Amino acid sequence: MSSMIEVRQLQKSFGSLDVLKKLTFAVNPGEVVAVIGPSGSGKSTMLRSLVHLEEVTGGSIYIHGKPLIENGKYAGNADIREITATMGMVFQHFNLFPHLSVRGNLELAPRTLKRGNPQEIAAKSKELLSKVGLADKADVYPSKLSGGQKQRVAIARALMLNPDILLFDEPTSALDPELTGEVLRVIRQLAEENMTMIIVTHEMSFARDVADRVFFMDNGEIAESGTPEQIFGSPRLERTRTFLNRD
Numbered sequence: 001m002s003s004m005i006e007v008r009q010l011q012k013s014f015g016s017l018d019v020l021k022k023l024t025f026a027v028n029p030g031e032v033v034a035v036i037g038p039s040g041s042g043k044s045t046m047l048r049s050l051v052h053l054e055e056v057t058g059g060s061i062y063i064h065g066k067p068l069i070e071n072g073k074y075a076g077n078a079d080i081r082e083i084t085a086t087m088g089m090v091f092q093h094f095n096l097f098p099h100l101s102v103r104g105n106l107e108l109a110p111r112t113l114k115r116g117n118p119q120e121i122a123a124k125s126k127e128l129l130s131k132v133g134l135a136d137k138a139d140v141y142p143s144k145l146s147g148g149q150k151q152r153v154a155i156a157r158a159l160m161l162n163p164d165i166l167l168f169d170e171p172t173s174a175l176d177p178e179l180t181g182e183v184l185r186v187i188r189q190l191a192e193e194n195m196t197m198i199i200v201t202h203e204m205s206f207a208r209d210v211a212d213r214v215f216f217m218d219n220g221e222i223a224e225s226g227t228p229e230q231i232f233g234s235p236r237l238e239r240t241r242t243f244l245n246r247d
């Protein structure tokens with residue numbers, strides 16, 4: 001089985017600050033990986049590097065075995081837009097376009113990339129809004145939605161291009177506590193449907209429940225990785241335990 005995504009020796013520096021220090025990992029199809037770790041450990045930068053929102057300073061990224069980046073350089077023969085379109089990203093602050101309706105937000109990327117005709121794209125956006133429980137909000141503008149609704153729109157939007165992998169950067173951190181459940185339920189449902197996902201989160205009980213594997217990032221490295229039982233249960237994992245107890 002080839003990996004959905006494989007990362008080798010990935011490095012990222014901002015000036016003299018080494019934010020990612022030779023990260024190496026692979027995620028298999030259908031796997032859910034939760035990434036936890038202290039603030040500033042490089043979790044967001046790692047996700048942003050995967051989708052080409054950051055220029056890395058070294059290492060390689062392969063998507064479905066196809067090189068996106070090799071030895072820090074964008075692989076010449078790869079169509080970066082095609083490869084990164086196989087990944088959907090959901091941000092902490094939703095990043096919806098305020099001037100577009102909910103449906104407009106969903107349909108912009110597939111229309112721009114000409115993924116289907118307008119009728120097909122409209123049918124898909126309708127289907128995905130139903131999936132996240134927002135069928136009645138298609139014509140509403142983001143400013144009229146709650147944070148939980150905005151994040152569910154963002155998830156539906158990320159699904160519009162049929163991504164092979166979804167990346168979540170602290171999807172519930174900007175939400176009032178009573179709104180996190182509705183977003184976590186959607187993510188849990190995607191996990192049950194075998195969507196491959198990497199989820200950066202501070203929701204420890206959610207990570208424990210939904211993840212097949214947990215990465216504990218510390219200071220630009222994956223300090224520990226293992227099943228939720230190993231990460232959350234083992235007294236051996238000293239650094240992780242200190243972090244979990246502090247949180």
Ligand SMILES: Nc1ncnc2c1ncn2[C@@H]1O[C@H](COP(=O)(O)OP(=O)(O)OP(=O)(O)O)[C@@H](O)[C@H]1O
Binds near residue numbers: 017037039
């Ligand atoms: N554009 C940038 N320029 C300079 N430094 C940056 C930039 N983006 C991130 N950093 C630094 O990189 C380090 C890692 O940041 P990153 O946001 O990836 O951490 P994180 O683990 O996601 O933290 P948090 O949990 O607070 O979101 C931090 O020290 C941060 O200040």
